[in-house]
Amino acid sequence: MLFSEIYCAYFNAVATIIGQAIEGPIDEKKILQIVSEKAFSESMLTILPAIKNEEWLVLNRDFRTPIKSIPQMPLTTLQKRWLKALITDPRIALFGVDTTGMDDIKPLFNIDDFVFFDRYANGDPYTSEGYIANFKTIFQALKEKKRIHIEYRNRQGVLMNGEYTPYQLEYSAKDDKFRLETLGNRYATYINLARVEGCRLLESYGDNKVYPLRHKERMVTFDLQDTRSALDRLMLHFSDCRKETRRLGNDHYQVELWYHVDDETEMLIRLLSFGPVLKVTAPNKFIQLIKSRLEMQAALKKQKVADFIK
Numbered sequence: 001m002l003f004s005e006i007y008c009a010y011f012n013a014v015a016t017i018i019g020q021a022i023e024g025p026i027d028e029k030k031i032l033q034i035v036s037e038k039a040f041s042e043s044m045l046t047i048l049p050a051i052k053n054e055e056w057l058v059l060n061r062d063f064r065t066p067i068k069s070i071p072q073m074p075l076t077t078l079q080k081r082w083l084k085a086l087i088t089d090p091r092i093a094l095f096g097v098d099t100t101g102m103d104d105i106k107p108l109f110n111i112d113d114f115v116f117f118d119r120y121a122n123g124d125p126y127t128s129e130g131y132i133a134n135f136k137t138i139f140q141a142l143k144e145k146k147r148i149h150i151e152y153r154n155r156q157g158v159l160m161n162g163e164y165t166p167y168q169l170e171y172s173a174k175d176d177k178f179r180l181e182t183l184g185n186r187y188a189t190y191i192n193l194a195r196v197e198g199c200r201l202l203e204s205y206g207d208n209k210v211y212p213l214r215h216k217e218r219m220v221t222f223d224l225q226d227t228r229s230a231l232d233r234l235m236l237h238f239s240d241c242r243k244e245t246r247r248l249g250n251d252h253y254q255v256e257l258w259y260h261v262d263d264e265t266e267m268l269i270r271l272l273s274f275g276p277v278l279k280v281t282a283p284n285k286f287i288q289l290i291k292s293r294l295e296m297q298a299a300l301k302k303q304k305v306a307d308f309i310k
Helices: 009-023 028-038 041-045 047-052 077-087 129-144 230-237 261-272 284-309
Strands: 146-153 159-172 177-183 190-192 196-204 217-225 243-249 252-260 278-282
Touching (some): 028 041, 129 146, 129 196
Antiparallel strands (some): 217 252, 243 252
């Protein structure tokens, strides 16, 4: 880990709890509310027992704290370098992040320091002036709740155009692409931003005009062994998905996770990235998908070895 654990979601939640205890009485119900707001829902499995058992010595069993000052979190040099590295990522730069006061900070790493082997190489052209301009217009339409006129190429390369109500931007880590989900148009639901050739803002719309589409969902169930903070990594990795977690024993959890049917291949790849600490137990169809994927990878590896020997 790059940072001390005092800077993670646990610290933010516990710092708020301590602050509340300093200002006045606090009870278990309020603690659970703070944890659900400041940390992951699964954090209740760790934070509340640690407080009630006085493992962390920040509150006693009566939920009173010996601490006199509200916790502060000044940024360290390491954190600033980490943030500078993030905001120099061309994908994050698309959102117009304020970089005031970061001019003299050296990034902790550069995007070129990484080699990605689990995603396609033809990602969006994030540094293209046309792409940046279209992204900013679409992002502005989302923030200001305005309809938008878009010209784009469909999968067959045919130029399309129409007026759309933007609903949300989605990013695929597997494809390294952004796409816009739209509402109220019979011709398109999703539009890949790399295919957009031009767009302009139209009139505003009210919340009563937006009816989100209902996506068909499926559920996958798996067991997780919490080795090397696997549970924390999983909660962060799947923060975009609805899930339920049950503790089965020491460092052993069962997770039920829901995903969109259209994203099944991406979900398969994401789950496989956790290796032997994760075992899918249901449904059988998903288990067969995993077996087929592993067999395909084994065959490719065998072929590469054979080609290398030749």
